[in-house]
Each structure stands twice: as C-alpha cells, then as structure tokens.
Amino acid sequence: NECASPQKYHVDCDSNAVCVDTEEGYSCRCRPGFADISEAFNRLPGRKCVEAVNECLDTRLNQCSENAICEDAKEGYICTCRQGFVDASPNITHYPGRICNKPRKPDDDHQVSHQLDSCNPKDPRCGNNAICTDRKNKGQFICECAEKAFRFDDGSCRLSAACDVSNDCDKNAVCANVFDSYKCQCRPGYIDLSPDPETRPGRYCKELVNECATNAHDCSPFAECIDATDGYACVCTDGFSDTSSTAGLLPGRKCSNSSNECLDRSTHTCDDNADCIDTPDGYNCQCISGYVDVSSSANLPPGRVCTVQTTCPKQKTDLMFLIDGSGSIGSYVFKHEVLRFIKEFVELFDIGLDRTRVGLIQYSDQIRHEFDLNQYSDKSSLLHAIESTHYLTG
Known part of the structure; x- marks a missing residue:
C-alpha cells in the first residue's frame, strides 16, 4: 500500500x-x-x-465588462459581450468581453449630418447592411439600416451583433461582436487549428486531449509519455534502451533493460545447464552440450528445461510406465506434472518397434492399460496418446 x-x-x-x-x-x-x-x-x-474559485460570482475577481456575461471555466473564466453590445477589448482574441460598447442609434427626431438616399424598391441599390423601405408609409422609399445595424457619422450601416446574424465560428469557439463584424476564439481546452489562425481564428477548434494524463497511450511501462499538440511521444527512461524498431513499433513502445541479465543468476530464468546469452532485447537461453532442450513440452521458451543426454536412446529399449491415477493426485497435477514428465522423458528416445517401445498403465481403484508396447511405432502418435490419457480418479 x-x-x-x-x-x-x-x-x-x-x-x-x-x-x-x-x-x-x-x-x-x-x-x-x-x-x-x-x-x-x-x-x-x-x-x-x-x-476551485468561481470568479464569476464576485465582480472583484474578474475583469468582464458590466455589459458582458461571465462564464466560469476550469481554469479562469470567459467574458462574452451581451446581445446588442460590441466588443471593443484591446486584445479581443485572447481576452474578449473586457470592454463592451453599445452603438448609439440616431434619434428619429434629430437631423442627421447626412442625407438619406432614396431608393427604388424594384431595383434597390442600398449599401451594406441597409434595406430599401418606406418607413413612414408615405410612398417615399429610402435606404435605412437593417435590423441589428446602426448608422454611423459617415453614413454607413454597421452591424453590432454580427454573431447573432451569421457567423462561421466553430461550435467550440466563442463568437465576439466587433463593429460591423465578429471574431472567433477557441474555448479553453481546445486548440486552434484553423487554416488561417492569424486573420481568421476560431474556425476549427480541436479538443486538447492529454493522452499522457489520461493514460490513453501505448508507451512502454519503462518509458516517459510526453504530451504534444498533435498527440504524444514516448521516450525510454534511463537504464532502458529503445528496441521498438526490432518489433516494428513506434519509438518508446518497447524498452529493454540496458543491464546484462546474464551477469546475475537472479535476473534470468535459464536452466542451470544452459548458457545465458545477452541480447539488446533481453537475453536468450541455450542448453549446453550434452543436454537436450525439452522446454517446449512445458510451454516454456528455449533453454529453460535442459535434460541430460543419456546413451539409452541409442539402444533398443522397452519403457513401461505405471502411473497413479487416484483421487489424491488431482487432475491438474496429473495433466501438468505426471503426463508432462512422461512426454519429456519419451522425447529423449528414438521411438519405433525395432528401437524403443513404450507402454502405459494407470491404476486407481482399478487398473487400465492405456496402450501396450507394440501399439505405437512413431513418436508423434505416441506423444498424442500420452496427451490424450484421461485421469481415472477414484
């Protein structure tokens, strides 16, 4: 713990x-x-x-304009100008909603400094953000600013709520109104991957996923995960060498101990009668001369079980096995110990009717002849018969 x-x-x-x-x-x-x-x-x-401080609950803790909406975020807060107000913040891309102004619309009773343009409703030629309308229903059509647009001193009509009319901001971006236009900014936790992030930011916002922090990576347990904007990288830690390329993997996916396991008997699993051979990816075991490798019979890598090579296999021999199949043995021991031993032992001999013959008898509360000496004349059939021997119990 x-x-x-x-x-x-x-x-x-x-x-x-x-x-x-x-x-x-x-x-x-x-x-x-x-x-x-x-x-x-x-x-x-x-x-x-x-x-966890919610800066939006106390105006002293945030810099949002009084005409802006404060939205609490995991790291800080976001300010967004209210509808009908224009964002005039100095750094609108990174710190929007700090200054929100409401454009002044000229009073109907006051004379404006310019002459309103007359227009033909059948062929209107009004400027941007203006429409041809008969406001007073007197048959006199003039160009007036459209809804959500205001007329400025130069006579032009400019939008003050472009975000509400139409915008191409990403769904994970904040749209901020500016005079006659708008700006987009990716929300916290998202990265701006817009085609033109300098002049047209916030058009494509991708969620920032830290695979290293969420353990959603395939780095080796002996590698350090380094987060990057477009994914992550794996780097093997000190004391381990990167052997990923030998397995066709990306760097840092397979890290091997740089030390020589063969120098310390406790750090490898080779048989006492096997040579330990150090490799960049660990080590290999190889039975020494005079010993036979029977590791595969125990489902082990090579060199883990080495049996002495005797002169018996070269002689004509009869082998009769008498095995205990009583309830005291248990099915697991019977299959994984008793039968495994017989198979490994038989592997040492040259099986044939005129070379080495093998028989098997199992006893419990009854005696059963599994097979006789002359029943199998080749090693593969004999090994299959041993493997297929059923536990008597009793």
Missing part, C-alpha cells in the same frame, strides 16, 4: 489530493473544493489541484 508510506514509495499526489490505493499501485484524487488541472501540466490526475 503505497499510500500508507508515501515517502518510501515516492507518492506524488498534490497536497490537496487524496491518495487512493489500487491493485496496480495508487491514484490521486483532488479533494472537494479543488479543481484538477494536472492535465494542463502533462501530469497524471491529482498531481496539480487548485482551489
């Missing part, structure tokens, strides 16, 4: 997180009232916990 001895096991949970013991190790969970922002720092969950 690493959580019980955090210093001993180098538990790296944040001071405002709780350590939770698991079968694989431990996990960290931010305490109530704290927000987990570990992902933003390329860390596992619970490694970076900050006090």
Whole structure:
C-alpha cells in the first residue's frame, strides 16, 4: 500500500489530493473544493489541484465588462459581450468581453449630418447592411439600416451583433461582436487549428486531449509519455534502451533493460545447464552440450528445461510406465506434472518397434492399460496418446 508510506514509495499526489490505493499501485484524487488541472501540466490526475474559485460570482475577481456575461471555466473564466453590445477589448482574441460598447442609434427626431438616399424598391441599390423601405408609409422609399445595424457619422450601416446574424465560428469557439463584424476564439481546452489562425481564428477548434494524463497511450511501462499538440511521444527512461524498431513499433513502445541479465543468476530464468546469452532485447537461453532442450513440452521458451543426454536412446529399449491415477493426485497435477514428465522423458528416445517401445498403465481403484508396447511405432502418435490419457480418479 503505497499510500500508507508515501515517502518510501515516492507518492506524488498534490497536497490537496487524496491518495487512493489500487491493485496496480495508487491514484490521486483532488479533494472537494479543488479543481484538477494536472492535465494542463502533462501530469497524471491529482498531481496539480487548485482551489476551485468561481470568479464569476464576485465582480472583484474578474475583469468582464458590466455589459458582458461571465462564464466560469476550469481554469479562469470567459467574458462574452451581451446581445446588442460590441466588443471593443484591446486584445479581443485572447481576452474578449473586457470592454463592451453599445452603438448609439440616431434619434428619429434629430437631423442627421447626412442625407438619406432614396431608393427604388424594384431595383434597390442600398449599401451594406441597409434595406430599401418606406418607413413612414408615405410612398417615399429610402435606404435605412437593417435590423441589428446602426448608422454611423459617415453614413454607413454597421452591424453590432454580427454573431447573432451569421457567423462561421466553430461550435467550440466563442463568437465576439466587433463593429460591423465578429471574431472567433477557441474555448479553453481546445486548440486552434484553423487554416488561417492569424486573420481568421476560431474556425476549427480541436479538443486538447492529454493522452499522457489520461493514460490513453501505448508507451512502454519503462518509458516517459510526453504530451504534444498533435498527440504524444514516448521516450525510454534511463537504464532502458529503445528496441521498438526490432518489433516494428513506434519509438518508446518497447524498452529493454540496458543491464546484462546474464551477469546475475537472479535476473534470468535459464536452466542451470544452459548458457545465458545477452541480447539488446533481453537475453536468450541455450542448453549446453550434452543436454537436450525439452522446454517446449512445458510451454516454456528455449533453454529453460535442459535434460541430460543419456546413451539409452541409442539402444533398443522397452519403457513401461505405471502411473497413479487416484483421487489424491488431482487432475491438474496429473495433466501438468505426471503426463508432462512422461512426454519429456519419451522425447529423449528414438521411438519405433525395432528401437524403443513404450507402454502405459494407470491404476486407481482399478487398473487400465492405456496402450501396450507394440501399439505405437512413431513418436508423434505416441506423444498424442500420452496427451490424450484421461485421469481415472477414484
């Protein structure tokens, strides 16, 4: 339990997180009232916990305009100018909604400094954001600013709520009104991958996924996962060499111990009668001269079970096995120990009616002749018969 001895096991949970013991190790969970922002720092969950403050609840904690809506976010807040107001913030792309102005619409009773253009409703030629209309129903058609547009001193009509009319901002972007136009900004947690992010940002916003923090990666257990904008990279840690290419894998997917396991008997599984051969990817075992490798019979890699090569196989021999099939043996031991031993032993001999013959008898509360000496004349058939022997029990 690493959580019980955090210093001993180098538990790296944040001071405002709780350590939770698991079968694989431990996990960290931010305490109530704290927000987990570990992902933003390329860390596992619970490694970076900050006090969960809603800046929108107190105007002293945010810089949003009084004419803006404050939206709380995991890391900070977002300001968006209210409908009918124009965003005039100095840095509207990164800090929108700090200054929101409402355009002044000239009063109907006051004389404006320009002459309204008359127009023909059948062939209207009004400027941008203007329509040809008979406002006073007197048959006098003039060009007036369309809905959500305001006339400025230069006589032009400019939109003040372009976001409400039509915009091509990504669904994961914030649309901010500016005079006669709008600007898009990707929300926190999304990266701007727009074709022209400098002049037309916020058109394509892709969610930032930290595969390293969410453990959604295939790095080797002995590699460090490094988060990147377009994915992640794996780098083998000190003491391990990258052998991914030998398996046709991407870097950091297979990391092998750089040390020589063959130098220490406790770090390899070779048989005592086998040579340990160090390789870049670990080690290999090879039975020494005079010993036969029967590891495959036990479903083990080569060189794990080496049996002495005797002179018996070269002589004409009869082998009769008498095996215990009583209930005290158990089906697992019978199959994985008793029958395995017989198969490994038979592997040492040259099987044939004029060379080595094998018979098998099983006893329990009854005696059963599994097969006689003259029944099998080749090794493959004999091994299959041994493998197919049923446990008597009793």
